[in-house]
Amino acid sequence: MDLEDRKALLQTFLAEAEERLIEMEETIVELESRPDDEELVQKLFRGAHTIKGNASCLGFSRVSEFAHALEDLLQRLRSRTLAVNSGLVTLLLRGVDALKHMVPDAVAGVEEPQPAHLALQRQLADVTLKASSDESPAGAGAETDARKRPFGRREGDAREWLDRTKTLRVDIGRLDRMLNLTGEIAIAQGRLRQMLEKSTGHPGEAILETHREADRLFLELQELILKVRMVPVGPLFRQYIRTVRDVAQAHGKLARLVIEGEDVEVDTTIVEYLKDPITHMIRNALDHGIEPPDRRKQAGKDATGRVTLRAFHEAGNIVIQVEDDGAGLNRRKILEKARSKGMLADGQHLSSDDVYRLIFEPGFSTAETVTDLSGRGVGMDVVRRHVDGLRGAVAIESRSGAGSTVTIRLPLTLAIIDGFVVGVGEETYVIPLDVVLECVELPMSERRRTEGRGMINLRGAALPYLRLRDLFSAAGEPSPREKVVVVKHHGCQAGLVVDDLFGERQAVIKPLNKLFHGVPGISGATILGDGRVALILDVPSVLRHTLNQATAEAA
Template sequence: MDRERDELLHTFMAEAHEILDEIERALLQLETGPDVHDVLQRVFRATHTLKGSAGSVGLGGLSDLGHAAEDVIEALCRGDLPLTTPVVSLLLETVDAARRLVAEIERGQVDRSTSHEEVIARLQEARRRGPEALQGACATGARRATEDDAEGATTLKSIRVAVEKLDRMADLIGELTLGRNRVARTLRAVRGEAGAALRDQMEEQDRLCKELEEAVRAARMVPVGPWFRHYERTVRDLAHAQGRLARLVVVHGDVEVDTAVVERFRDALTHLLRNAICHGIEAPEARRAAGKDPCGTITLHAAHERGGIALRISDDGAGMSRERIAARVRALGRHPAPDALPDHELFSLVFEPGFSTAAESSHLAGRGMGMDVVRRSVESIQGTIRIESREGHGTSLLIQLPLTLATIEGLSVGIGDERYVIPLRAVLACCDLPRGSLAHGGAQGLMVRSGRALPCVRLRALFGLGGAPPSEERVVIVAHGASEAGLVVDALDGEGRTVVKPLGQLFRRVPGISGSTILGDGSVAMILDVDALLGGVLRDAAPVDALDGRRAAPSAGGAPG
């Protein structure tokens, strides 16, 4: 009998999560969408289903909570209770209480919880006394959205196989690939029919290894849609706490990304949404005066791009003020002439530690630490971030993230006897180094590419490897923020997928190195962090104007900056 009830509870849990998600999405539509009566009917039907299902499996607390919510929704449908923000906030709190009850039931604490009783009492009071009984509901919801955001996001972690096990599978596939490569080198020396037959069998093994690698990689991927849509509630509650209206729109939520990337970027996304509301979306009166919809829109757009995932986080708010940012830059002494900087360089300074233009700080924003946290979080997973903004029209943050942290597509390069891997998503092109671009043995110089002077860095000198460079060197053109730069190497070995190995404590703080890998021939190669590597070298370089393609690029030697 216990086994049958356990199976019944398991079925109910899956249904309850879906119903609660449906109720929450419908409640959020009440404030921003048309057809309020139809939406209320949807909420009533879903709540009635949840109440009945809970009662049928003996979950009295959840059934009582559904019954109290049903009374309030029925009063809204009849018009006996006006539809106001505090009423919607209370119903959203009811969803939170129901989720806590479901979580406690899943942990086996069926008869222990009393946390829902306060919410039932408030629902009953609202039914009797109306909106005046709901003071403080918005503040409570906003506080929960700000301080307890992670609790509602745990469903993203509930995959069938633990991520650690998938990581171990990826490591084993890497080891299997190395073993296969060793066998393949041995087989090349075997002559005759036996050798040919064995090599044919190895080709079949290659195919199976690649399929296995793809299967493990696919198992790690999750769609970003559920992750993004979780923030619909956060945006709504934070906006109300600031006296504003805002909605969240998710575009291309079916794009998939490694679950490890989701977890590592979660806090940064929360920071960015909070900043969009506190510094971007205007008050409803100001938006009306500007001819805008009183309810602001924040858009999360995802797409596959350059072997990774491109995220665009946009708002239609006030945009960023060049004058205020430049004034703050001058006050902090971050740049001698901020007014002369192009937009992307000036806006990038908001990522510096302690930078804030807010007149006063609060528990939500203005302490000058959020954007620095965002940048460090993005860079820690080999991502990039830049800002586009027009004053009065809104702000967009363009973020490039890897699809997975377990493997990368990389370009292997050689410098003397050392091997390095450059992530392929950062590579734009490869070419020969023009003569005279770099002084012999020098670390930095310029080369002409499409009529423009392109800064380039010789990795041999930068890493202090010693020895003379070959007579003919190669340049890997890489994206660096919104610009380009060249990495000068001795040789290009080819591209391919490699398994990322974590760095030991000795190398963890080495700038410009993000990880290591074992190449097909068994040699160890360091994986370069292009932005960290070039950021320190080129940060103080003087801007260079466009050059005529017919002019020779000037040479520049010297020690690395």
């Protein structure tokens, strides 16, 4: 086997092992609440057996031996010589955690055994040995009760394997390349369209009609590629079953995760970015929302709290919600903390929405003690920063004594943006359409200002504005009739002064070169139909810059 074939085989093994381990983790947590479910144990056994066999074929002896120890223990569950309890579930989860570290290490060429993994392997073997010594002699008595029968192979096993063969693992890099190609096609079509529109006579009209057909096919191809990139959120959501179990136990609470909308599909890139925000939202719900069992009983609630992780489509967006049935946010406590940190002036009044928005500020936490789970004020700040990076919005609702709901609203894909194209001097920029409210002319009195920022009266309300010309040092003379594009994000509103308005345009987003990653106010680039390169504005950072300047001047 040559080096390239070996490399491809290792990547396949790694991907399949990761999928198996995630599936095993979910199944173990499910087994804790359904200890008599034969299929769950059978599913776990198959997972360990597959990882053991694949690792052995590749010469990963440490992984194979550890998986074998886990498989032996699961065999005792199959034969009913070992009972499911909380301690055993924790041991099995630790075994899966160990394999999650060992498999990538083995693929990377590092298979030096870690003392913790060796100790855990011995513990697995000890539990297996004890279960074996307690096993009743064969033939001591026939048990007809289904709970006493060894777990055997079911007809559904083969069907499950056949279902898996209907799926295809696709390299995301190839999909990205296909999407980039559609962008290149769009550029060529734009140039062709311009040439054809200038031509006259029948031949030009015929070619133009052919171009329209090609344009239709291009849009169909683009839509198909975007659909290929879409994946269901179910696998991501099910990973948090373990998180809820572990965090609730660490806090001495009881909680279960309810998943809704696991078949809802979203761009695969968004799935990766959602992992950290959802983790922090769930931790926050368990730490600050769900009450201890005794307090829940006193309030007439079930001792076990409920955290609901929900996904659905709405108005062309993907909506993710984390809802708990806990105590709700403590408005008074949030205000006291904000005032103690100097975030609010004495006597300043805020609406409930504004109060709840404070928990997204960096360093803000109402926890009285700092633990490994809370108190550092980074959790919900991480949520907002991730959501901003995804061109999304986050909001929170709370009901005293009934719980809270954190809602994230995101675009379905990060690959294409509906934008509003503007011109500043010789430069062209794209503003995400979902943050654009309206466009107005800059008042004559403001056009004479030499500063790059100022304030205008918009229907009786003061609106700070910023000249993009000054922000990006654009070349060329300003337009005699400058326009203000009013944008809004997370309740913050400001105006962006530009020279020209070119209208709405759908654009394929191209990532910036690493040299431009530190440039404030820019999130990406696109190529317009006429071949021009346009920069995509990072509106949240531009708004922060504008409002900070306005606040500093007011002070």
